[in-house]
Amino acid sequence: MSARGKAGTTREDKRARTLVTPEGLTLPITLAPRASRAGALIIDVMIIVFGLVVFRLLMSWIAQGLLAGTMLDPDELSGGALEFLNIVYVLIVFATWYGYFLVQELGPRGATLGKRMVGIRIAARGQSRLTPEAVIARNLLRDIEIFYPLITLLILTVAAQTGEPVGALGWVLAGWFLLFLLFPFFNRDALRAGDVVAGTWVVERPRTKLASVLSVQGAVAAEGASEVTGARYQFGDAELSIYGERELQTLERMLRDAPDEALHAVHATICRKIGWDPGAGDERAFLEAFYGQLRAKLEADLRFGKRKADKFS
Amino acid sequence: MKAPIISSWFGRGQVEAPPDIESATLRSDRFRLEREGDWKRLEAILVRMEKGGLRRIADDDLIALPALYRTAASSLSVARETSLDAATLAYLEGLVQRAWFQVYGPRQSFLRWLRSFIFGGWSRAVRELWLDICIALFVMVAGTVVGWLLVAQDEAWYYRLYPGRIGDPRQPGASREELLQVIGHDEGAAGLAGFAAQLFSNNSGVCILAFALGFAFGIPSLMLLVHNTAMLGALLWLYDGQGLIVDLAGWLSVHGTTELFGILLSGAAGLHIGRAMAFPGKLPVLGSAAAAGRRSAVVMVGVVIMMIVAALLEAFPRQLVTDTGSRFVIGGSMLVFWLAYFILYRPAPRAGDAA
Numbered sequence: 001m002s003a004r005g006k007a008g009t010t011r012e013d014k015r016a017r018t019l020v021t022p023e024g025l026t027l028p029i030t031l032a033p034r035a036s037r038a039g040a041l042i043i044d045v046m047i048i049v050f051g052l053v054v055f056r057l058l059m060s061w062i063a064q065g066l067l068a069g070t071m072l073d074p075d076e077l078s079g080g081a082l083e084f085l086n087i088v089y090v091l092i093v094f095a096t097w098y099g100y101f102l103v104q105e106l107g108p109r110g111a112t113l114g115k116r117m118v119g120i121r122i123a124a125r126g127q128s129r130l131t132p133e134a135v136i137a138r139n140l141l142r143d144i145e146i147f148y149p150l151i152t153l154l155i156l157t158v159a160a161q162t163g164e165p166v167g168a169l170g171w172v173l174a175g176w177f178l179l180f181l182l183f184p185f186f187n188r189d190a191l192r193a194g195d196v197v198a199g200t201w202v203v204e205r206p207r208t209k210l211a212s213v214l215s216v217q218g219a220v221a222a223e224g225a226s227e228v229t230g231a232r233y234q235f236g237d238a239e240l241s242i243y244g245e246r247e248l249q250t251l252e253r254m255l256r257d258a259p260d261e262a263l264h265a266v267h268a269t270i271c272r273k274i275g276w277d278p279g280a281g282d283e284r285a286f287l288e289a290f291y292g293q294l295r296a297k298l299e300a301d302l303r304f305g306k307r308k309a310d311k312f313s
Numbered sequence: 314m315k316a317p318i319i320s321s322w323f324g325r326g327q328v329e330a331p332p333d334i335e336s337a338t339l340r341s342d343r344f345r346l347e348r349e350g351d352w353k354r355l356e357a358i359l360v361r362m363e364k365g366g367l368r369r370i371a372d373d374d375l376i377a378l379p380a381l382y383r384t385a386a387s388s389l390s391v392a393r394e395t396s397l398d399a400a401t402l403a404y405l406e407g408l409v410q411r412a413w414f415q416v417y418g419p420r421q422s423f424l425r426w427l428r429s430f431i432f433g434g435w436s437r438a439v440r441e442l443w444l445d446i447c448i449a450l451f452v453m454v455a456g457t458v459v460g461w462l463l464v465a466q467d468e469a470w471y472y473r474l475y476p477g478r479i480g481d482p483r484q485p486g487a488s489r490e491e492l493l494q495v496i497g498h499d500e501g502a503a504g505l506a507g508f509a510a511q512l513f514s515n516n517s518g519v520c521i522l523a524f525a526l527g528f529a530f531g532i533p534s535l536m537l538l539v540h541n542t543a544m545l546g547a548l549l550w551l552y553d554g555q556g557l558i559v560d561l562a563g564w565l566s567v568h569g570t571t572e573l574f575g576i577l578l579s580g581a582a583g584l585h586i587g588r589a590m591a592f593p594g595k596l597p598v599l600g601s602a603a604a605a606g607r608r609s610a611v612v613m614v615g616v617v618i619m620m621i622v623a624a625l626l627e628a629f630p631r632q633l634v635t636d637t638g639s640r641f642v643i644g645g646s647m648l649v650f651w652l653a654y655f656i657l658y659r660p661a662p663r664a665g666d667a668a
Contacts, residue, residue: 019410025389027409027413106426121414129418133606134606196599197605210400210404295339299395
């Protein structure tokens, strides 16, 4: 991994962390970017609010039914029934607000619907397990970080517009809100206050599919022989010792996904580097053959404990 | 944010036959082809676990899971030393990480946790916070005394602590009858249930605030406690002026023993986090805060339950029972119940319970 260090810290590397499993295996994990966390929260809040609005409409529809049952005379209305609806509503709002996050984050995916959509999940920092206490703590803190100051600010704004004196309270609240909102920007792991208290962090959910095996197809499998021209590409030791692992893996990515035009450029570069005369029309076979032989050589060296990280080493 | 992989949404379930192992020219690819079946089986189990928990998984799959996880983990460490196939390495890293989340993931569902919480976990967590509870109790008593003294010296303080609501007779100079009427009773049970639900929502909000403010080294939690109890002190002073303090105490005690206890616990929980951050001891600050946060979160779930009880008490018995003696009996027995539950109830932690 020294090659990565040399290449300078890109945005991707800044978010890379390692996790040591109880078996002693180090696993790379990537912290979730702040933008996708904000996006996930917005999606979640929208789902909750939308659900509650629909529920409220349903309740008022039921209440209208009650009203109709009394010949539209509000005095006849049984207080008990309306009161019951009201209690159910208050309790459901409370249960939804906290339950939505708690139940989903404790589930096997460790993510709410919004987090799942953007492909992130929560995890315990370090090597510990995620516990219900941690999930509860991080979700209780969310309220004071964002929602209390936001709602109070809204109330204050309305109060100020109706002419009531508000004073410095608005500024204090705005400062508070900003403090917690910007909290993730002032620590390395992008923790929000709730994460600090709960000992959690938010990581990207890996979803890599197993790619195809390269050495059973094309010129890699045919030991350098091209299907198009029938020519056989054989590279000598000197030609294969120019590149290292980093270049090999770049070439692998190109062979897997790049369009043919991009392969032309790579083909030309490699030919120039190893002193061959670049032909045309058989680029893919050439690159596959080069890839197969370079990988065979580097892997053979690897078995003897020699690593060549990139072309500079 | 990664772009969603569209092909993973469709084309599910079609598994192409793996290529012949002998056809691979590279040794590392043969290594991969030999083990690929196990990896794919592990992935299929993981997908089902992530979707719907453990119920949908066949028993032999579940038994095989730890072995498959270890196989994948060992494949990864071998592949790191022998293979330069970046795609396979990335796949294995992702697979082992997903399996790690499932194998070492949360062991309990929310409902199971709730059961172990009520039968032992809650009272244990409260006892762990004893020092913070003592401090918070001291602060609350001090706040009450301060509130009383302030108002006794200067009546203007009363209006500052208790911003007068229009139509509220609880003001200095109010007559004995007016004050008695407030703590009397309502017309009947109508409207009380809705009142209880509102009270609960409001009170638990205050408690969660007291807890969460502990994040700023606990000081705002204490200030919130002082403010709330100073209001109580002012109210006590007002009723004392008319010789009604016993009646007021009875009126308050019905729900107050539960509610003030809950506020005490949430203040203590906030203070606990603040203290852990200010004086982390040997642990790093983040570790200390996280440990304290988990302990206090347990207490806070309990506080929410106490607030439900308090709201029910406040809405029904307090308004329906008008006799001061009976009110003291209800409040007193609630207090005895909580104290006994927190101090005397010490079941042995069962194996497997996350403490």
